[in-house]
Amino acid sequence: MRTQVSSEDVGLKGIRPQKGANAVRIWLLIIAAMVYAMILVGGATRLTDSGLSITEWKPVTGALPPMNSEHWAAEFEKYKTQTDEYKLQNVGMELSEFKYIYWWEWSHRLLGRLVGVVFLLPFLAFWALGYTTPKLRRRLWALFALGGLQGFIGWWMVSSGVGETSRVDVAPYRLMTHFSLALLIIGGCVWTWFSMRERPRFIDDNRSQKWAIILLVAASLQMMLGALVAGLDAGRTYTDWPMMDGSVVPAGYWVSELGLRNFFENVATVQFNHRVMAYILLGLSVYAAFKFPRAAGGWFKRTAHAVAGQSVLGVVTLLFGAPIGLGLFHQALGTIVLLSTVILVWQCSGQRER
Structure with missing residues (x-):
């Protein structure tokens, strides 16, 4: 029954909200699509063994890739000296091969930064325009906090394969945590999108x-x-x-x-x-x-x-x-x-x- x-x-x-609900719902779909794209780029990063190519976590300055041959040489040297993936699996790798895996990891991180910007700025604008409600704001702040936590979990995952370790990949349970949190975020976006529908359920x-x-x-x-x-x-x-x-x-x-x-x-x-x-x-x-x-x-x-x-x-x-x-x-x-x-x-x- x-x-x-x-x-x-x-x-x-x-x-x-009484006004602007459709705009907020479209924005939520955009965020969900970006998170979905990030999941796929993350999958490609894993399948191409690219996840350990960037050995540092620089949330702001890390958005810029190497700009010249000197910068590329420095990044490659960090990879060679700080990861056993290079020493045990990729020894003798050429710079061109390193650039291939570097761009996958850099793209994954950049997309994560873009998700944060595309989430926060419109959210604040919707708030200022009266397009939110107290309950919706709490939901959206929770999603934003999960996104910030995801960045930290991402580095926690990568750090498992950097430094004094015998790993040639990231720790699988940390990868599972990182992936599960991404699914929680996209699921939260979809749930909120449905909750704002006018049609009954x-x-x-x-x-x-x-x-x-x-x-x-x-x-x-x-x-x-x-x-x-x-x-x-x-x-x-x-x-x-x-x-x-x-x-x-x-x-x-x-x-x-x-x-x-x-x-x-x-x-x-x-x-x-x-x-x-x-x-x-x-x-x-x-x-x-x-x-x-x-x-x-x-x-x-x-x-x-x-x-x-x-x-x-x-x-x-x-x-x-x-x-x-x-x-x-x-x-x-x-x-x-x-x-x-x-x-x-x-x-x-x-x-x-x-």
Whole structure:
């Protein structure tokens, strides 16, 4: 059973300003699109092993790239002396090769700075013009704070591979944290965008609400596991399917010396867990789509379709050894899957925006 709820009933007046709401919603979509682009550029940075090419965190002056050959030589020297990635993996790299990975990391950081500027300046302008409400301002300040935290987490991630360390990549659990926070930010933008709609939504029965939350949690966990796979290059290690290393459970799934670190640092464990969670998410989404075919404005069906497409793409990406193009496509569609579950929860949520 579902009942139609008017805009006034769900408390949109608490978050939707009386004027300028459409302008704010368009701006939120622009921010969400920029964060989405940043997720993809970050994925390309990881897939090209570019993340450790800039060894310092300079939030302001770092926006300028090397301007001449002397500056390029200095940046290259920092990379050669401060990262084991160069010493153990890229020794003998030419300057032209270094420039390639440098531009990926620089672009990722620059896009992050641009997101901050495009967020803060229009936000202050909307506030001055009366295009916000107290509740909306609190929501937007929270998103801005998460963006600032993301910059710090990004450096915390990169620093794991700089200095006295034997790592040739960033720590996978730090990459997972960085990626998860990006998903939280884009999810917050989409949730706020929906909350400012004039059109009503439907509050469905408690069962569909619970299933929507289950799918959101499962999709979030799967994305986190995917980040660990990316951090360890696990998608390029075991490329057979449906078996894994010729077995249902790979022989190297558990290394006693690692203990609980198997879940973060063991390539076999991480990829196997990601596979199993994919099967679980697919099963849950298909079951919910058949159980609630009309609930949440049809978003259970849309979510199941997205999950099914992502599952097929995941297998194809695996079989081809996770090349850059397929890897990015897989990450892009995975983000869409997660956003679909965010929308699903919003559509059938009984919580009211007040």
